[in-house]
Amino acid sequence: MSEPSEAGRFGEFGGRFVPETLVPACQELEASFREAWADPIFRGELDSVLREYAGRPSILTECHQLGARLGLRLVLKREDLNHTGSHKINNVLGQTLLAKRMGKKRIVAETGAGQHGVASATAAALLGLECKVYMGAVDVERQALNVFRMKLLGAEVEAVHSGSRTLKDAVNEAMRDWVATVESTHYCLGSVMGPHPYPWMVREFHRVIGDEARQQMADRYGSDPDVVVACVGGGSNAIGIFSGFVDTSARLVGVEPAGGAAVGRGQPGVVHGMRSYLMQDEYGQVLEAHSVSAGLDYPGVGPEHSYLASIGRAEYPSVSDSEVIEAFQLMARTEGIIPALECAHALAWIVREAPSLQGRTVLMNLSGRGDKDVGQMMEILGS
């Protein structure tokens, strides 16, 4: 995948639509990232912490039972086995090492399901940074365990009561904090969204998922997968795995929740610093997303996904909450793996489309584990 344009555009998407106060900070971040990313010392530092702390490389697991049942070869990229239980740690270790290199003492982060918040709190503890996490009040309720984990790790968690009280409002509040504290603070954004350079930088930090998977597929099967599937909220795990296969003939599928289908049901709009597909009303007010999974409860999507959709390189179907709940249980029972509700979206699409995927090799990014969702599933399914 290529770099965005100088103005931070992927095609007509992306950009840097932020208050004037933040422009110098975004420019400084872009220059620092560019310099660090070209520096073998920084790359070596990041590689060793990914290997010795986060547990990379993550393995591939073939789902023999489930594959046989669906009539295809289903291979999982096991990001759920990373330290802190999801792919989020890749980006967070990159950004916090960069923040330290830039002389920042404090990070702020937004979180939906709590995965990015936990990863941020973890990296801040490791590197001795102060950490504050903004989380929508609705999500604080449904992800109480992750809230406590963040506190155990020494982070301050603030419940956000404005707007829809979910992920988009947590982003607003984190940006407001950053506007006030920009001189000492780095905003550790958790997805491939926001103003330039975030969509590009966060993609680069997650590219390791796709690069590893491509090599692992070649080593084990001697070929690329036919289809690569990942769930999409902001789209960081999807862009991470897509980036390893965008130059192959593999079909790339990003699965959105039906209640948060930015690409599927949105129009181009501008929020959170970027121009991208966005769910909005007839006056441009941003609509609230609704999904069983807090991590995908986001009305927008990263600008590079909008670009990949616009040129037809990737497709973005959506699945319903009930399909997701079915898929979640199916994976647990047939493979002994409890997936995050977010990733169950990817599986739900595979299950639905299985008749058209007979005999194919499908690589799915299992971007997080489902421990955090067990309480919520207990309520949904009854004990």
Add this chain to the structure above:
Amino acid sequence: MIALEEHLRACRERGRKILVPYVTGGLSGWEAAVRAAAASGADAIEIGIPFSDPVMDGPVIQEASQRALDDGATPVSILQSARSLDVGVPLVVMCYYNTVHHPGHQRFASQLKDAGISGAIVPDLPLEESGPWCEAADAAGLATVMLAAPTAPDERLPRVCARARGFVYSVGLLGVTGERSALVHTATALAARLKAVTDVPVVVGVGVSNAEQAVEACRVADGVVMGASVVRRLLEHGPDVVGDYVSEVRRALDGV
């Protein structure tokens, strides 16, 4: 439509400090508050068009925006009401960029023009992204007020000022809109840096919270925007108290 910059330059030439109260459009009593402010010595009035995700606003204006949206306010309904205000001072809208982007630059510019609006402030549209909107606004004769922030390096300020029409909005502090107990040092420091590089009127906003702070800012700047302190009074007490407050600030500024 009254030409914003001409009007404000005329104020300055008369030795009058520029007072720009901000009122959230669509909030209960907002039209009466605009009339009261105009009658009490405002030189221009900023009308906020509420947005679902106001990242530059603190709790007071967030609450006002949410209430207005809950009451069904839309950009179209607010502009329709603005058309009949006719208060004798220029009206400027403050809106987030998606409100402009959604209808399209030219269409939004002509909507503003039809409503008798003199200009626009778009706080999440920085210099580098402002081209297409500014072109449409210029063509429609609308003034685009640019924001300048305390974080800007020296080389950036003249470029921001060169693009500013009407006035330069000198952001008073690092942070979002809202009342503060004191005017921070950066408010006058940035105003002085701007005055040194531009002839466009320099107006300080964000964190100017009472008459005393307005006076302090105007020892350097050409004027002030008063936002949260006005909107809080409208939320708590209604339009009459807004008029009283604007008069109080006016009297204080006239003594500078």
